[in-house]
Amino acid sequence: MSTLLVSQRNFESHVTPAGHPERPDRLRAIEEALGRERFAGLIRKDAPSGDLQLAELVHGPRYLDGLRRARPAEGVGQIDEDTFISSGSLDAAGTALGAGLLALEAVALGQARNAFCAIRPPGHHAEIDRPMGFCLVNTIAIVAREAQRKYGAERVAIVDFDVHHGNGTQDIFQADGSVFYASSHQMPLYPGTGAPGETGMGNVVNAALPGGSDGLAMQEAYEALILPALEAFAPDFLLISAGFDADYRDPLAGLNWRPADFAWLTGKLMEVADRRCEGRIVSLLEGGYDRNGLATGVAAHVGALMGFGAG
Ligand SMILES: [Zn+2]
Numbered sequence: 274m275s276t277l278l279v280s281q282r283n284f285e286s287h288v289t290p291a292g293h294p295e296r297p298d299r300l301r302a303i304e305e306a307l308g309r310e311r312f313a314g315l316i317r318k319d320a321p322s323g324d325l326q327l328a329e330l331v332h333g334p335r336y337l338d339g340l341r342r343a344r345p346a347e348g349v350g351q352i353d354e355d356t357f358i359s360s361g362s363l364d365a366a367g368t369a370l371g372a373g374l375l376a377l378e379a380v381a382l383g384q385a386r387n388a389f390c391a392i393r394p395p396g397h398h399a400e401i402d403r404p405m406g407f408c409l410v411n412t413i414a415i416v417a418r419e420a421q422r423k424y425g426a427e428r429v430a431i432v433d434f435d436v437h438h439g440n441g442t443q444d445i446f447q448a449d450g451s452v453f454y455a456s457s458h459q460m461p462l463y464p465g466t467g468a469p470g471e472t473g474m475g476n477v478v479n480a481a482l483p484g485g486s487d488g489l490a491m492q493e494a495y496e497a498l499i500l501p502a503l504e505a506f507a508p509d510f511l512l513i514s515a516g517f518d519a520d521y522r523d524p525l526a527g528l529n530w531r532p533a534d535f536a537w538l539t540g541k542l543m544e545v546a547d548r549r550c551e552g553r554i555v556s557l558l559e560g561g562y563d564r565n566g567l568a569t570g571v572a573a574h575v576g577a578l579m580g581f582g583a584g
Contacts, residue, residue: 276579277385278307278315279372281392286361288349293357294525294562295394295407303391303558306568307575314579316385320392323371325363328410330418331445333402340409352404366394366410373416376555381424381510387543387554387578389515391571395559397439397514398464406437406464413514413557414445417452420510427451430508432499432542433458434535435516435559436526438467438479442514447473453506455499457491459484459519459528478502484527488534491519495541503545511546511554513539517561517570525562532573539577554578 284300307315328337340363343350349359369392376388396413398406413431420426430453431446433439438458443466446452453476458467460481467479480494503511517535519528546552556578561567 275386276315276575277376277379277388278317278575279320279376279388279390280304280317281320281365281368281372283361283365283368284393287365287394288359288361289357290349297393298564299561299567300391300393302564302568303571306572307391312575312579315575318375320368320372320375320390322364322367323374325367325370325410327370327415327419330422331401331411331414332399336402340404356405356407356409358409362394362409366412369393369396370410370412370415373412373555373557374419377416377420377424380553380555381420386552387556389556389575389578390558392558395516396557397433397435397442397559398437399441400444405441407560408441411441411445413512414442416555416557417446417512420512421451426509428453428506428508429510429512430455430503430506431512431514432503433514433516433559434519434538435514436519436523436528437463437516437560439514440464440466443467443471443473443477447477450474450476452476453503453508454478455503456480457482457494457499459526462526476506482528485529487529488531488537491530491534492537495538500541500545504549507549509550511542511550513542513554513556514559515556515574516559517567520561520563520566520570522563522566523561525560532569535570536573536577539574543577
């Protein structure tokens with residue numbers, strides 16, 4: 274069995290203002306990186322459009338209506354200081370969700386060992402009642418709920434290695450012991466949440482990393498905190514919020530991870546998944562704003578998912 278790559282043909286439908294870091298070119302960089310010969314063994318599929326009504330599984334009842342009202346007929350509308358919505362944004366968010374659900378199905382049915390979804394806009398900052406931080410819909414949270422609802426997973430784990438804390442995912446699941454949420458993130462940094470004392474009902478683990486710290490600090494945090502907790506939770510399914518903005522080149526943050534660090538971390542998560550849930554991993558792209566940092570990070574992550582090993 275191999276690794277599935279789900280791509281999103283309409284990634285350019287979500288338009289942000291000129292100069293905004295979350296831009297369509299991010300996905301072009303990933304396409305180029307994963308187009309290399311080394312990745313010829315990937316199963317490749319295009320994302321179908323997903324049912325955005327499923328957002329009601331994790332967001333408030335008026336959430337989608339609010340997004341539809343905020344969506345301009347043309348041009349780009351503003352939701353908050355750094356979150357924007359264009360006429361095609363909900364189409365893009367719908368296929369981002371479709372990608373996650375297709376990946377979930379393929380891995381749940383054993384058609385692929387694991388999967389990576391190259392999607393935008395990202396989702397982990399979107400809270401129960403509030404889109405924010407470039408995020409419109411919390412895609413990974415919906416995928417987690419569908420893993421439970423449709424495929425009978427009782428316990429779903431989400432590990433989030435984006436450099437920013439996934440406040441939205443934590444908001445959605447902090448009072449639900451059937452979902453485990455662990456995040457490593459730079460602190461202090463946007464959005465300001467994710468202190469180690471935020472533990473939900475024992476199902477939330479936050480590893481705060483100081484600005485300027487490198488892959489060694491990351492490895493220590495995972496070995497001491499996140500990996501043992503993940504192992505003990507014993508998920509039926511492992512989802513990854515894969516952000517690549519902890520890369521040393523990223524303009525929005527100040528950690529110093531190298532591509533090999535993303536490979537190391539992916540390998541460690543796979544070891545737990547192999548022991549606990551037959552290797553079932555679905556990874557969804559979140560942040561990553563330096564073109565080369567994103568491309569090399571994704572290549573390291575997907576290479577590890579394919580079993581190439583670290584480095
Ligand atoms: Zn981020």
